[in-house]
Amino acid sequence: MEEKYELAKWLAGEMTEKELQAFQETPEYQTYAKIAVYSSQLKAPDFDADLLYQNTIRHKKAAPKVIPFYKSKWMRIAAIFVVFLGLSLFFRTTITSTEIAKNGQKTTFSLPDNSEIVLNSGSQIQYKKWNWDNNRKLDLDGEAYFKVAHGKKFQVNTTLGTVTVLGTQFNVKARKNRFDVTCYEGKVKVSYNSKDIIITKGTAVTFENDYFDRKNITVQKPEWTANEIVFKKENLQSIVDELERQYSCEIVLNSRENAQLFTGTLPTNDIKTALDVVCSIFHLKISKFDNTKIILVDI
Known part of the structure; x- marks a missing residue:
């Protein structure tokens, strides 16, 4: 020991x-x-801690590779496609199509169901093309003639009233406080101030404030589509407003207030003749006449 x-x-x-x-x-x-x-004389091998760590990691079972959703190329493409599809659907269902007839012009166009519409001067129509068969509605500001394709219910909305039809031909005019509807084929339902009236072929109705008139007609389509305007008991200012729209000009009335009403026809392709008729009926004369401005005064 x-x-x-x-x-x-x-x-x-x-x-x-x-x-x-x-x-x-x-x-x-x-x-x-x-x-x-x-x-x-015996020497132990050098100890390399870093090499030992790398060998340990290399032999360790590889963990599954997880790629975050937002870093995946295809996932990003799919996400962009979904957003694009959503935006496309949003715009298709909310964007409104607009047709305009400027002063001095008339515009003809067709709806998705091939219904034909003619817009009179100074008028506008808005509607949605998407899903038209299930949402046959449009908004009218002014005057238009409709030749509706046979099918489901068709509705025309104005600020003064609503017209509902099924495969027919009719004319709607909404100017200021006056609302005129004329049926040339089939039948239409006119809604005005919470009241509904059914009119059939050859019938026209007029609403203006508390005034209501119903009459028979013999023509086959609106006269304005053939370059004529028909007035039914309308005052001087309403006639001048319509002439301004048809001829795209300014007409100034320097005259006394005139309560006379006019029923008759004026041309929309000859302004001199139209003015001569107006002056004759309302005792006026032309004091200035050019392409942009016309002045009417009392005789």
């Missing part, structure tokens, strides 16, 4: 000179010395 203790102290270098001299004189010293010499 003492021998192992002495050997441990010698290997640790803890012997005093006296103890070292005594240990070197023992028979086992030469054997121990040789072992120490050979042991000192």
